[in-house]
Amino acid sequence: MKKTRISRIASEMQKEISVIINQDLKDSRIAPITSITEIDLKDDLQSAKIYVSVLGDKKEKEETMAGLTSSIGYIKKLLGTRMNLRHIPDLRFTLDEHLEKVNKLDKLIDQVIKKDNEAIDAREDK
Template structure:
């Protein structure tokens, strides 16, 4: 099975859906932040390993404790995946903290700040032009 094949894409989607369901509904570890989401899953073509990209809405301490809690519950999560998914092999899961959403929000905020500053500096020029062009 190739990495970008339709079968691999379908398996990635199923593993992501089941993994997010397990994290949301079945794990009761207090270290895992309630606002945790599975952003993407990459299952290796041989179904032996899996990278799960996790996003946590919270401070740095909440992110680190969530990753520790997920790594601690890895055996349980893998067992539940094996029970719910009908795969030849159940992949070994590696949880990776995904900060792309936070990075995107930060970049968007910086762009908005620059646009606001640009709008404030160009406003007085427009008022002067509109005031000079009138004749009564």
């Protein structure tokens, strides 16, 4: 299957699953700020790895992932009614901590820049 078609299907799935999570799922375990960052859809459309970003602490992330995993059947059912596909791929949710790592690196870089500026200011005062 062509890569452009697969990427279009993955993009549409990302939109639909985001709407389903934010509007249709009533599971109290799922954190209010949960977003789909990426979908890795296999070329044969048999499986999809869904990367999820959750704003919250470790416990909220674990509960959200448990809630999403238990809701896979319902999510697939809603996807089937909303998307015109012969077969809805098997869904697998994975926690995406990429944004947190980026934020941590940004903070570290800011700290280094601040220390460098303080050192430069101290040399200029002498």
